[in-house]
Each structure stands twice: as structure tokens, then as C-alpha cells.
Amino acid sequence: MPELPxxxxxxxxxxxxxGTTLADVDVxxxxxxxxxxxxxxxxxxxxxxxxxxxxxxYLLFEAERGGGMIVHLGMSGRLFLVAPGSPPQPHEHxxxxxxxDGESVELRFQDPRRFGLVAARRHxxxxxxxxxxxxxxxxxxxxxxPGYAYRATRGSRRPVKNALMDARFVAGVGNIYASEALxxxxxxxxxxxxxxxxxxxxxxxxxxxxxxxxxxxxxGTTLNDFRSATGDPGYFQIALRAYDREGxxxxxxxxxxxxxxxxxxxxxxxxxxxx
DNA sequence: CGTAGACCCTGCGCGC
DNA sequence: TGCGCGCAGGGTCTAC
Numbered sequence: 001m002p003e004l005p006x007x008x009x010x011x012x013x014x015x016x017x018x019g020t021t022l023a024d025v026d027v028x029x030x031x032x033x034x035x036x037x038x039x040x041x042x043x044x045x046x047x048x049x050x051x052x053x054x055x056x057x058y059l060l061f062e063a064e065r066g067g068g069m070i071v072h073l074g075m076s077g078r079l080f081l082v083a084p085g086s087p088p089q090p091h092e093h094x095x096x097x098x099x100x101d102g103e104s105v106e107l108r109f110q111d112p113r114r115f116g117l118v119a120a121r122r123h124x125x126x127x128x129x130x131x132x133x134x135x136x137x138x139x140x141x142x143x144x145x146p147g148y149a150y151r152a153t154r155g156s157r158r159p160v161k162n163a164l165m166d167a168r169f170v171a172g173v174g175n176i177y178a179s180e181a182l183x184x185x186x187x188x189x190x191x192x193x194x195x196x197x198x199x200x201x202x203x204x205x206x207x208x209x210x211x212x213x214x215x216x217x218x219x220g221t222t223l224n225d226f227r228s229a230t231g232d233p234g235y236f237q238i239a240l241r242a243y244d245r246e247g248x249x250x251x252x253x254x255x256x257x258x259x260x261x262x263x264x265x266x267x268x269x270x271x272x273x274x275x
Numbered sequence: 276c277g278t279a280g281a282c283c284c285t286g287c288g289c290g291c
Numbered sequence: 292t293g294c295g296c297g298c299a300g301g302g303t304c305t306a307c
């Protein structure tokens with residue numbers, strides 16, 4: 001479920017935790033993508049949360065005076081606040097309690113497939129975590145420019161879809177939005193990245209930014225099982241023009257949307273107008 | 276070096 | 292109705 005717009009929507013919903021103090025943590029299942037370091041998490045208890053941040057699809061809980069937590073939702077992760085006293089449901093692997101003025105809220109992490117990640121850092125900047133070494137620019141960052149994309153892909157023979165999905169090239173563009181951005185820019189996903197002109201890169205980068213921003217404005221769209229941090233299901237849904245529309249007609253040219261597989265992931269595009 | 280493929284894990288929908 | 296199969300929004304590691 002979580003692509004970058006969902007993670008950003010959750011981050012905004014969790015900003016109410018800024019200024020609270022992490023009081024307690026309970027880990028019921030350590031085996032995620034990486035084993036949870038429970039001692040490192042517990043060492044953060046008593047610390048005040050200064051800021052909720054995001055890097056790619058990672059949520060950052062930055063503590064005052066350094067250190068903090070990193071949460072990634074993987075494919076099936078959810079992060080939400082629960083009513084006091086509600087018993088843990090299956091796959092709800094971690095709980096955190098945050099306090100302010102004697103009031104306590106519980107945040108829960110649920111992840112059936114366990115591709116998610118929860119990590120802690122005792123000192124220093126959370127964004128210096130080794131997880132982020134080698135990550136490319138954020139899609140909304142000025143460093144993600146047509147000139148950068150053009151230079152970074154000279155000589156590359158891989159399909160442009162693969163480049164969009166490569167976190168070293170650009171961080172946080174997932175499978176849905178890679179297809180959607182290519183549709184908006186009318187670029188065939190199989191086009192070799194090294195053969196895309198500077199002008200077309202500009203169009204593609206604008207499409208990436210626009211589709212992500214549209215999705216965030218819609219409240220973190222994508223598929224219909226999304227819940228925000230406060231449990232609101234109501235948002236739905238950005239108009240997907242290509243993704244999951246195999247056999248449907250293209251909204252631009254009336255052609256038929258096709259599904260192909262690239263790097264083991266489904267890609268959807270219109271052979272009629274994406275050239 | 277760049278790239279493709281396997282793999283981690285559970286749940287769901289579909290066809291038989 | 293029940294079962295097996297393929298597929299799913301992510302990221303990392305290995306082998307070529």
C-alpha cells in the first residue's frame with residue numbers, strides 16, 4: 001500500500017506527535033526486514049520528539065538533541081494511532097506510547113508481510129543512518145533536475161522505468177508512480193534511459209513531481225485500503241491513468257493499456273501514445 | 276561496472 | 292465449497 005504520497009500523508013498526520021515524549025515501547029515481533037534492535041528503541045524512552053521527517057519512503061522520528069527512530073512500511077505496513085486500551089490485533093508488531101501533559105497516545109505498527117523496518121539511532125542525525133547512504137535526490141529536491149537526470153543516465157542501456165525505480169537515481173518513486181509519470185510524460189517505459197533527451201527528461205521529471213503532488217493533495221491515494229495515521233479511509237483516489245488498467249482504454253488517445261513485466265514488477269502503459 | 280533475477284513474507288482473488 | 296496458483300504498493304543481495 002504505501003507509496004511516497006501515503007508516507008507523506010502519514011507523516012503529516014503524525015506531526016501532532018511533535019513535542020511529545022516517548023514514554024514506552026513494546027515490540028511483539030522483532031523479525032521484520034531487519035531484526036528490530038529493541039535495546040536501541042528502549043534507549044529512546046524519555047526523549048522528546050522534535051520533528052517528524054521523511055526521506056524517500058522512510059519516516060523519521062527525530063528526537064531533541066540527536067537520535068531518533070526510522071520506520072519503513074514495506075509493502076503491507078500501516079502506522080496508526082489507536083484508542084486507549086484496544087488489544088493488539090494480529091500482525092501489530094510494535095507499539096509506542098507518546099505523552100504530553102499527562103495525556104498518552106499509542107502508535108501502532110502493523111505489517112503482515114514484514115517487509116517493513118523499524119530502526120533506532122541513539123545519537124546524531126537520524127538522516128545520517130547508513131540506510132540512507134547512496135540514496136539519490138528526493139523527487140521534490142532541486143537536485144533532481146533535468147541536467148542531473150540527463151548526465152546520470154548517459155550511456156545507460158536500461159529501460160527508463162528501471163531508472164525511475166532505482167533509489168540511487170531518485171529516492172521514493174514506486175512502481176505505481178513510475179508508470180503514472182511515464183504515462184503523463186507520454187514516454188514508453190522500455191525506452192533506454194541513455195537515449196532520453198534533456199528536453200524529455202524535463203517533461204518526465206515534471207510529470208513525476210506533478211503526479212506525486214496530486215496524490216499528496218488527494219490525501220495519499222493509491223489503492224483503496226489506505227488508512228491515514230488517524231484511521232481516515234475517506235480519501236480516494238487519484239485518477240490512475242495507466243497502473244492496473246490493463247485492457248482499458250487510454251484517456252489520452254483511446255488506445256489499449258498494456259501490462260508488461262520489468263525487473264519483476266508490472267508496468268502499465270499505452271503503446272499508442274507513449275513513444 | 277550495470278543489470279536481471281531471486282528472495283524475504285502473508286493475504287487475496289481467481290480459475291478449476 | 293475448497294484448493295492451488297499467481298500476484299501484490301519495497302528493498303537488498305547475489306550472480307552474471
